[in-house]
Amino acid sequence: MLRLRQLEALSAVITTGSISGAAKTLGISQPAMSRLIADLSKNFEFNLFNKRDGQLTPSQEIQLLYPDIERVLELMGNIQNTSAEINDRKAGHLKIACLPGFATSHLPKVVATFLKNRPEVTMTIEPDRPERILEWMAGEQYDIGITDGFSGHPSVERTEIDIRTVCVFPQGHALGQLKEITPTDLINEKLIHSRRDSVFFQSVSQAFQRAQIEFKSSIEVRQFTAACELVSNGLGVSILSELDASKYVNTGLEFRPFRPKIPHRLALLRPTLKRPSMISLEFMQLFHESLRQYQQ
Amino acid sequence: MLRLRQLEALSAVITTGSISGAAKTLGISQPAMSRLIADLSKNFEFNLFNKRDGQLTPSQEIQLLYPDIERVLELMGNIQNTSAEINDRKAGHLKIACLPGFATSHLPKVVATFLKNRPEVTMTIEPDRPERILEWMAGEQYDIGITDGFSGHPSVERTEIDIRTVCVFPQGHALGQLKEITPTDLINEKLIHSRRDSVFFQSVSQAFQRAQIEFKSSIEVRQFTAACELVSNGLGVSILSELDASKYVNTGLEFRPFRPKIPHRLALLRPTLKRPSMISLEFMQLFHESLRQYQQ
């Protein structure tokens, strides 16, 4: 049976041109090297070297095999290195499924920070609708999912993060005078809001009911970016997470905390059964930390 | 230290999906396989498999390493196979330096026969002048040299082959009446011949001297192919080896043995110091045999 150690020995002899030199480069004794080469010679039944003025040069047969032999040794080195990098959390691949809003705003910054010290890590980021994300997580297609209004699934483990809710309005609007904004303050405002079937919309709508203020729906949008664009064009005001709102500051918008406190609940997901890789745990931690400043 | 056996074990577990299945495919006991995997797991400090409904599936980290691992195993197999083929004389590479005449006429047939049963053997055939061939052989650039008029060199070993000499003339020429041709028969013929400084020319010229017949030089050529072309165009007759002449039969030429017997001496060369590969010895033998029918 051909052994890896024999090939290492062969390679060392070819590069040094002698048994004793090869022994030195591999850091073993000369007799050990002698035997490795003798064993290999028995294995390959042809002669390995020609002796020419004191130098061992590879035989034609060995020259034929040499490229493959070197490749094997190189690949073994690669495997070792990569495994070390995986343990240093510097290599690996991460598949993240998230809401489209995240893919374009908050996530890229977190990813950039994460990859800065992990040059060998690669990532896949797939933005899609919440139902699709859930499906993918349950099917273990992705390592991490980021969504909102998640109500649980047996094969998906979640970490929930409550983000502060704010009211956004165009710069210079009268609401800017207030410290906090309640439904009562919005009595004459047109509201731009997310889908009516979303958990978050229902919480907001309840708050208005309790305050006995009519919720004046103006436009229903699917993404907070659209809402912010509309608000900055003076088409109304909106109630959304501070995380989303903060991306639109400096583009003609202002925001103030909304009262009563309604959390915008994000969910960080991972498949329950699939053992998470170290980098995926690290990423989840970093992502969680990145939201701390917006957390309720 | 990462061991090859561990990678074989890993690959078997990945393909079978279980430890015991992998043990079966490698033909070892289940505890042996258990230990190989445990050792590898200790080596790679991350987890190797996820268990999912009784099946072991490779972890993300292993998936990252798997292509290289498979490649290593494949290459080891290749090396084994190729070494076996070398021993069956079915693989290798042969470098042959020869006179241009050989490269275009006799050699291709021999090469074709040789390669028929040795599909993995590759060859380099380099045609050049005799001095260059000698130089290459002495410098161990080539395995085999084929030349003529070789007078010896300390680092080149030769096998000499004497080829019968014939006189070629155009079809229908009066010489066709004779069984053998002597210098006397050529008294009125114009002669097309090789270089005056060649060993062979000097032998022929001596034969004419002894017969006291003038050698009527018409054209001096460097290659027998040129001589044959000229002869078939009626520009004279020529004296050359039967080997060369036989290639030009059926193209308007005839030949008869030339007397006195003058051998056209070919030399099969190989470097003295360089240990010959098995295929080069086999090729030399086949080449020698292929000339038997023309041998004096």
Added chain:
DNA sequence: TCAAAATATAACATTGTATTATATTATTGA
């Protein structure tokens, strides 16, 4: 829940890989 299957652990044999000590073979320079 319980029997069967899969896997892990223990005790031990064999072989690969190294060691040191020593013999043999090449190389080299007076």
Added chain:
DNA sequence: TCAATAATATAATACAATGTTATATTTTGA
């Protein structure tokens, strides 16, 4: 040419890798 020296091979031996069988433990599925 021959002795000194370097290179390599062989022998005796230690220890780790790799296998075995026997047995315990865990998982799986009816």
